[in-house]
Every structure is written in structure tokens, then in C-alpha cells.
Amino acid sequence: MAAPDGTVGKAMDVLERVASYGGPVRFADLLSEGGYPKATLYRLLQVLVNQRLLTIDRATGKYELGVRLVRLAHQAWSQASLAPLARPHLEHLAQVTGQAVHLAQLDGGQVLYLDKLNPAQPVEMFSAIGRVGPAYCTGVGKAMLAFLPGEALESALSQQSFHRFTPATLDRAGLLAEHEAIRREGVAWDRQEHEPGITCLAAPVLSDAGRVLGAVSITSAGGGEALLAAHTGIVKDTAGAIARDAAAWRFPEQSKLNVAE
Amino acid sequence: MAAPDGTVGKAMDVLERVASYGGPVRFADLLSEGGYPKATLYRLLQVLVNQRLLTIDRATGKYELGVRLVRLAHQAWSQASLAPLARPHLEHLAQVTGQAVHLAQLDGGQVLYLDKLNPAQPVEMFSAIGRVGPAYCTGVGKAMLAFLPGEALESALSQQSFHRFTPATLDRAGLLAEHEAIRREGVAWDRQEHEPGITCLAAPVLSDAGRVLGAVSITSAGGGEALLAAHTGIVKDTAGAIARDAAAWRFPEQSKLNVAE
DNA sequence: CATTAGGTTCCATTTATCGAAACCAAGTTT
DNA sequence: AAACTTGGTTTCGATAAATGGAACCTAATG
Structure with a gap:
């Protein structure tokens, strides 16, 4: 396999x-x-x-x-993912919008959740971190796919199952048809395409070079699309702020040079 | 290596x-x-x-x-560790004692933290899960080591560094000397042996067969030993309750048989 | 332009992996 | 209780795979 x-x-x-x-x-x-x-x-x-x-x-x-895996993951999470540095921005986003906030990255064609904040029930946390979901019918997934360069997109698409979770779930063609709009608007919607009643608004986290680093989203359980739409600005801003922090983080590149010898 | x-x-x-x-x-x-x-x-x-x-x-x-490691760890955490089923008990313990609560397992001679609850600053969470610490000078570590059968203990001890973190840190002999008392009392203390000012009271989670499954602890930053001592009962009870749940969890063994064919 | 540091590929040698089959230890069935 | 399963462990020659010294590429750098 x-x-x-x-x-x-x-x-x-x-x-x-x-x-x-x-x-x-x-x-x-x-x-x-x-x-x-x-x-x-x-x-x-x-x-x-x-x-x-x-x-x-x-x-x-x-x-x-x-459990050794848990130890390795801790290190992966805290040194190789956006999560630690994104946290403050996510908290701000959660506070302002009052909605559940997700941070995700792509992993093997799937969406992998790296952090979650739920203003309603503050203690849940880990149960969500590390969970995976389909890329083609979640807000974060669609936001990331739309900004993938040709080859990577093709590879990611080949790993999608395109299972029809709800009547609104898109197929391959439908997904691709949205990409142009997503790139133009800078945000992706999941309008009950994965779970009935669940609507998300997501924005990609892009490096200055345009590489897809991850995505953030806010989720509404009531289905209130207008409610989320009002927050478009701050969702995009949050993604932008995370990207900026990520860039700043890389450049100084704490000098590991004078460690050896 | x-x-x-x-x-x-x-x-x-x-x-x-x-x-x-x-x-x-x-x-x-x-x-x-x-x-x-x-x-x-x-x-x-x-x-x-x-x-x-x-x-x-x-x-x-x-x-x-x-990040694939994060996904694997999520599965390890939720299906192979005590963490998910221990959570309610830990919450209760944290609430009653008002102290920071830890759940740990042994991994390769080290203590690996699987969950942490901190009544003071509720949002920290993942930063602690997956972290490791020394076994010979933490409450949870000592609680587990004391109940390890000969061979396993030997193997675990051989992996300890016995670095002297504080004036109170024990060496190999000092550690072994405490084992009998720990087994008798059912709890282990860390009296500022790892970090100055930090005191812990821990109890092992033991299967009915006596196998070491993990350990729970409460931590006091002020150093108030008497404060923790007052909670000895509930710490042991919590460990016991987790052990009982763990046993109950294994026995029914949800029948995976009729899945194939 | 020459040199070097950092990566990548070659290829004959060594070594670990493969997997059929034998083996072993408990249960089950007759 | 003897014969037969079922589930797991070990052996061993043939085979395929990992090894690593050396050659080979680049970019940077002097």
C-alpha cells in the first residue's frame, strides 16, 4: 500500500x-x-x-x-508547526468573533488540526489537536488547496476521496471551480459541505513567497452565514498576522553556528 | 547510539x-x-x-x-494512554485541591506527561502534553519506579542520569531507600528535588495485577508540604479510580470480531 | 578563475530482509 | 486422552536491499 x-x-x-x-x-x-x-x-x-x-x-x-509518539509529537508541534506562534492571534480572533477557531495544516492530502479554541467550552483542547479531516470539504482545506501550485495540487487532489457527506459536498469539478474565487477573495467557505448545520469561514496562511503554510477558520454551528461574513476582515487579518510572525521567526534564525566546536 | x-x-x-x-x-x-x-x-x-x-x-x-507525528500522537494519546479516561478524575482532583494536576506515564526511563490541569491558568494545555522529565526526582516518577518489578526497575534505573538539580535531589541509593516507604504509604513525594520551591505529592495508577500504568500528582508552588499532605486521601483515590476505569475499559473489549467478513 | 563547502549520485560489497516451512504451546473437538 | 485446530515464534538458504567510499555536481567564496 x-x-x-x-x-x-x-x-x-x-x-x-x-x-x-x-x-x-x-x-x-x-x-x-x-x-x-x-x-x-x-x-x-x-x-x-x-x-x-x-x-x-x-x-x-x-x-x-x-506513548513515545506523544513525546515526538510534542516536539513536532512546538518547533515545526505554526501552532505556538499562532496561538495569541487565534485567541484574539476567538475573543472578537466569539466563534470556535481552528488552525490547520495539510498533511498527506488531509487537513490536520493543530489547534482549536472554543469560547463556549474552554477545556477540550487536545482531543482536537492531531485530528484529521477531509481537505475538499472543509473551510481550511479548501483555503489551502486553492493556493497550492499545480503539481502539489494535483498530488493533493489524487488523495481525496470526494465522499458526499452532505447534499452540499462538492465533487472534484465543483472544488476546482471555486478555486479562482477563493484566490480572489482570500477566503474559503464551507457551507455545510462536511456536516449539516456547520458553516466555516477560512483564510490561508501564506508565506511571503506565496507558499501555503496553513489556514485558520471560524465556525458557526447555527449556520449563520451572514454572521461569519461580517468577520471576513479579521479572519484574513489573523491569517496575515500569523504569516508575518512566521516570516519574522525564520529570518533571525537564532545562530546555531557557534554551538559546535 | x-x-x-x-x-x-x-x-x-x-x-x-x-x-x-x-x-x-x-x-x-x-x-x-x-x-x-x-x-x-x-x-x-x-x-x-x-x-x-x-x-x-x-x-x-x-x-x-x-506534522504527521502530531496525527499519530493524537491516536496514541486517545487510544493507548490513560489520558482520555483519566480526564474527569483529574478535573475532580484539581477542583477539590485547587492545585495543578499532572498525569504521567513512563517512557524509556523518563516521565512523560500525558495531561495537565492548572486551575490558575486554564489555557496552557498542549504545551505540557508530551513533555518529558526525569523519573528519579519527580513525584510521578518516584511513585512509578517504586512499584516496578525488579527487572524493569533495573532497566529504568540504568537510564537515569541522577543529575543533581537541587540540594534535595536524591542519588541512586537515596532513591532506592525511599521505595519501601513509597510502597507502604502508596504515595511519593517530590520535596523540591527537581525544582526549588516546587513540591509534589503523587500516587501510582496500578492495574489489578499490580502493573504500573501511570501516576497522578498534585503540585504546590509555595512549597506548602502540609497543604498537600492534607490531600493524600483524594490523590490516592483518584489514582485508584483511574485504575478501576482502566480495568473496566479493557474487559468488555468491544467485539472487533464481526467486522471482517 | 580556483577553491571549498554542501549536497547528490554511483556501484561493487556486505548485510539484512524475505518467507516457506518447521516448530511450539494452548485450547478445542472427537 | 489422542487428534486437531488456532495463534504465535523460530530457522535458514535465497534474495533483495542497505551500505559507504568515492566520484560528481553545483553554488557560494576567496
Whole structure:
């Protein structure tokens, strides 16, 4: 499945299977599910356990994801994503609009949520961070896709399933038809295309070179499209502010030079 | 470094190096830092980028952690850790005691924080989840170590650095000397052994079979030891409640059988 | 223009991976 | 209780893959 990339690729594939299983898995389940011959699968699992990417419960013989992943993710989140530096801007956006705010990046053709603020129920947090969603029918997803250069867009589109979640969900053609407008307006709408009753307004976070870094959105549960439309300005401003901070962050590039030697 | 575990182990090692670098790294930095010959390192990095465990900024040629890790961690956190089911108990504990509450697990000899609640400043959250700390001088760490069976304890101890953070920090002998008392009392103290002024009271989360699943703690910044001592009961109760929930969670074992075919 | 530092590709050698089959340990069935 | 499953672990020769020294590209830099 996908690009095996040698042993490492296979190991990651197995890891992914365990993850998508959603709970403790036995050896036999993974074996039947396809892919790898017994001995191979066995060794791959052993390596993954050794690396603490998986855990095995000696008693039941079931495999689970290892918490080492949580540690790595913490580092990824805090040093490689927009999240930490976007946080203050998101808080401002949430406060001004009073709506739920999302920050997302593209990952393998999907939208991956890196932060979420919900003025209504302040403590939820992590349950949302790391979650993924479809790119073709969410505000953040559409905002990012519309600004992707040809090749990258093609690659991203090839990974979309275009499942029809609601009557308003777009297909490939419909999605592409919107791109020009999104680029012109600088914002993307999700008008109940993913979940009935849920409307989002999103803006892309673009680097000065025009590269897509991520996207922010505000969400309304009541469906009030006009309500969100009134905030178009601040949504775009927030995305812009994040982009500016991101650029400023890169340039000084704290000198790692004089560390060695 | 450590157990190479074939190609996968090396790849993980490289990933870890990028992570511990704390920011964008160039190829040459990783190369000089040791370990792998040019061509090998090059190919390892390529594979990691393909797998989206790393990102490379084409412009600067620097490597960073990939957000795919965040997605995997979300799944690990929500399906393989105590965190989701512990949350309500932690909230209760935080509310009753008014202190900062931590939930942790052991990972590779270190303490890994899986959740944190801070009544004072409610929005901090993720910045703490995934963070690691020393096992030998934190409340949660000591609580877990004391209940580890011989072999596992030995392995964990061998990974401790026993750096002396404060005048109160214990060495190996001092740590072991406390174990009996911790087992008897069911709680472990960190009396400013990690950070001056910070005191913790922790209790281990143990399965019915006595296996160490994790630990919870309450923290006082003022140093008020008596203040925390008054909450000994509820800290132990919270750990117990989490353990009970964890046991209940495993047994029903939602039948995955009738999914295939 | 020459030199160097930083990356990328080649290719013969070595090594780890592959996977069929044998094996083992518990349960089940007859 | 003997025969038969079911689920997991180990062996081992053939095979494919990772290895790494060296050659090879670029840009920058002197």
C-alpha cells in the first residue's frame, strides 16, 4: 500500500495499521488484514516495539501505539508547526468573533488540526489537536488547496476521496471551480459541505513567497452565514498576522553556528 | 547510539536527532554530529521525508519534524494512554485541591506527561502534553519506579542520569531507600528535588495485577508540604479510580470480531 | 578563475530482509 | 486422552536491499 520506501516504509505502514485499528490488536488480526507474510510482520512488530513506537501487552499479546509518539509529537508541534506562534492571534480572533477557531495544516492530502479554541467550552483542547479531516470539504482545506501550485495540487487532489457527506459536498469539478474565487477573495467557505448545520469561514496562511503554510477558520454551528461574513476582515487579518510572525521567526534564525566546536 | 534495530532503528535515531536539535537542521549539521556516513544519512533523511516524518524546506535545505507525528500522537494519546479516561478524575482532583494536576506515564526511563490541569491558568494545555522529565526526582516518577518489578526497575534505573538539580535531589541509593516507604504509604513525594520551591505529592495508577500504568500528582508552588499532605486521601483515590476505569475499559473489549467478513 | 563547502549520485560489497516451512504451546473437538 | 485446530515464534538458504567510499555536481567564496 502506498510507497513502501524500504523497510522503514513498511514499518510505518504497520504502525499506521495499528493506529487505524483504533485499539489493541492481536498479531493475527494484522496478519489476516493483508500485506505481509507472517515472519516479516512478526519482525516488523518486534522492531516497532523495541523502538517504543508500539507497546505489547504481554498478557493479552495485543499491540497498541506507544506513548513515545506523544513525546515526538510534542516536539513536532512546538518547533515545526505554526501552532505556538499562532496561538495569541487565534485567541484574539476567538475573543472578537466569539466563534470556535481552528488552525490547520495539510498533511498527506488531509487537513490536520493543530489547534482549536472554543469560547463556549474552554477545556477540550487536545482531543482536537492531531485530528484529521477531509481537505475538499472543509473551510481550511479548501483555503489551502486553492493556493497550492499545480503539481502539489494535483498530488493533493489524487488523495481525496470526494465522499458526499452532505447534499452540499462538492465533487472534484465543483472544488476546482471555486478555486479562482477563493484566490480572489482570500477566503474559503464551507457551507455545510462536511456536516449539516456547520458553516466555516477560512483564510490561508501564506508565506511571503506565496507558499501555503496553513489556514485558520471560524465556525458557526447555527449556520449563520451572514454572521461569519461580517468577520471576513479579521479572519484574513489573523491569517496575515500569523504569516508575518512566521516570516519574522525564520529570518533571525537564532545562530546555531557557534554551538559546535 | 542505543539499539540500532536495523534500518528502522537508524531512521528513528536520525528522527530523534532532528527532534532534539530543537529547530530546522541542515544536512551538514546532522552529518558532522556523528553517526552515519554521508550517503547513508542522506538516504535515511530521504526516506523520513517521504514518510512525512520530516519536512524539508526546499529553499533553505533544512529539515524539521513533520506534522504527521502530531496525527499519530493524537491516536496514541486517545487510544493507548490513560489520558482520555483519566480526564474527569483529574478535573475532580484539581477542583477539590485547587492545585495543578499532572498525569504521567513512563517512557524509556523518563516521565512523560500525558495531561495537565492548572486551575490558575486554564489555557496552557498542549504545551505540557508530551513533555518529558526525569523519573528519579519527580513525584510521578518516584511513585512509578517504586512499584516496578525488579527487572524493569533495573532497566529504568540504568537510564537515569541522577543529575543533581537541587540540594534535595536524591542519588541512586537515596532513591532506592525511599521505595519501601513509597510502597507502604502508596504515595511519593517530590520535596523540591527537581525544582526549588516546587513540591509534589503523587500516587501510582496500578492495574489489578499490580502493573504500573501511570501516576497522578498534585503540585504546590509555595512549597506548602502540609497543604498537600492534607490531600493524600483524594490523590490516592483518584489514582485508584483511574485504575478501576482502566480495568473496566479493557474487559468488555468491544467485539472487533464481526467486522471482517 | 580556483577553491571549498554542501549536497547528490554511483556501484561493487556486505548485510539484512524475505518467507516457506518447521516448530511450539494452548485450547478445542472427537 | 489422542487428534486437531488456532495463534504465535523460530530457522535458514535465497534474495533483495542497505551500505559507504568515492566520484560528481553545483553554488557560494576567496
